[in-house]
Amino acid sequence: MSAPKPILIAGGGLASLLVARSLHRSRIPFLVFERDASIVFRAQGYRLRLSDKGLESIETVLGPAGFQRFYDACGKTGGAGFAAIDPLTGETLGGSAPSVANEQLTSREGKIVGISRGDMRKLFMEGLEDNVRWNHQVKGYESTSSGVRLIFADGSKSEEGSMLIGGEGVKSEVARQLTNGAIKVYDLGSRGIHGQAPTTAFRGLGEGVFRLVDDTTQANGGKVFLMTNVRANDMHNPDINFGWTMGGSPGVIKAPNDKDTITGPVAAQIAKSLTSHWHERVKPLFDNMIESEAAFWKITCSSPQGVPEWPNDPRVTLVGDAVHAMTPAGGNGANTAVRDSALLGRLIAEAWERGHGDSWTGVTKGYEDEMRVYASAAVKESYGQATSSFGVELDLETTPTINEYVAPN
Numbered sequence: 001m002s003a004p005k006p007i008l009i010a011g012g013g014l015a016s017l018l019v020a021r022s023l024h025r026s027r028i029p030f031l032v033f034e035r036d037a038s039i040v041f042r043a044q045g046y047r048l049r050l051s052d053k054g055l056e057s058i059e060t061v062l063g064p065a066g067f068q069r070f071y072d073a074c075g076k077t078g079g080a081g082f083a084a085i086d087p088l089t090g091e092t093l094g095g096s097a098p099s100v101a102n103e104q105l106t107s108r109e110g111k112i113v114g115i116s117r118g119d120m121r122k123l124f125m126e127g128l129e130d131n132v133r134w135n136h137q138v139k140g141y142e143s144t145s146s147g148v149r150l151i152f153a154d155g156s157k158s159e160e161g162s163m164l165i166g167g168e169g170v171k172s173e174v175a176r177q178l179t180n181g182a183i184k185v186y187d188l189g190s191r192g193i194h195g196q197a198p199t200t201a202f203r204g205l206g207e208g209v210f211r212l213v214d215d216t217t218q219a220n221g222g223k224v225f226l227m228t229n230v231r232a233n234d235m236h237n238p239d240i241n242f243g244w245t246m247g248g249s250p251g252v253i254k255a256p257n258d259k260d261t262i263t264g265p266v267a268a269q270i271a272k273s274l275t276s277h278w279h280e281r282v283k284p285l286f287d288n289m290i291e292s293e294a295a296f297w298k299i300t301c302s303s304p305q306g307v308p309e310w311p312n313d314p315r316v317t318l319v320g321d322a323v324h325a326m327t328p329a330g331g332n333g334a335n336t337a338v339r340d341s342a343l344l345g346r347l348i349a350e351a352w353e354r355g356h357g358d359s360w361t362g363v364t365k366g367y368e369d370e371m372r373v374y375a376s377a378a379v380k381e382s383y384g385q386a387t388s389s390f391g392v393e394l395d396l397e398t399t400p401t402i403n404e405y406v407a408p409n
Helices: 014-025 052-073 117-125 173-179 265-274 329-354 363-390
Strands: 007-010 030-033 047-050 075-077 082-085 112-116 138-143 148-152 163-166 185-198 208-214 224-230 241-248 295-302 316-318
Touching: 007 014, 007 148, 014 030, 014 052, 014 117, 014 329, 047 052, 047 117, 047 329, 052 112, 052 117, 052 329, 075 224, 112 117, 138 173, 148 163, 163 173, 173 316, 185 265, 185 363, 241 265, 265 295, 295 363, 316 363, 329 363
Parallel strands: 007 030, 007 163, 082 208, 163 316
Antiparallel strands: 047 112, 075 112, 138 148, 185 241, 185 295, 208 224, 224 241
């Protein structure tokens, strides 16, 4: 009796690794193909705030013992909402920060729970290392008579798999091919910078989740905004760095050639120049930056009209940003991505137990039907919060996309 073909997973991001973890627990063979050379190859981005639904999804996949270890690694911050600081005067303003007064931040035990993207990936990957293939940039896939193969940038192909899960992010080649370009990711024009600094740089803020808004950047109403999370339990730990996320309304933050791959000192200097006039209470966040960890990024979003329909393929589906890209507003992206992983992993495991693991009958359709409902609502909410917080506007006819699809001849 021949061994079952593995499930192929394109991309090694959060959603991909969590669904891989789910398959691992169910003892279902799989392989992950990631374009980077290692898990620390590039900057890991900003800290992720986990909702109750996100934590529930992760707990479902990891199980009691695994989740407890994950939860212990998360930071916990007290307080129910954002506090606003005037970056020009250093004054803590009364009430919640503007534009986010109604956003609920706490998720468990009355705490705001968060973890860095890099730490999250490492925890999800533990024990899966032998199933990860680095330096494999996916350019598409091909269906076979009894499975599917990935096609890589160098022209090589993977072994045959029984299913393919595309999770390579907002520029997913699997998503382009599967949906014939129906999934569009729009460039909202707003730009951001992620930075880190030693915990000592944050002591002047106190504990809490803070939002700073500087609307004096440009005469035309452009603004710079910054969010950061200061955790009291970690404040005096010299081995921990706190992070912050800076954003700017369209046209404010400008990187050389508008490249979203800019990291290190170049990105750090952009942040420093934009905040050079800020108050001494908040200046240490930039003066003491760990410049090598600075990273520039573009704020993008899928259509707020919802996840589109495409002809279902029983052997190919999508998770995370590959199917529903979101702005950072509201923290919806990562929480929806891990929900994908838990749902798809459960449906695959149920089919495996029924002995349908070769055809996966109904799995991708059942997953996509349910995912479209909650993911469409999350994208709409994320975009709605971004319009007020970041000053962005999306016109489906004129706003440029970052994943333009050219159908094969």
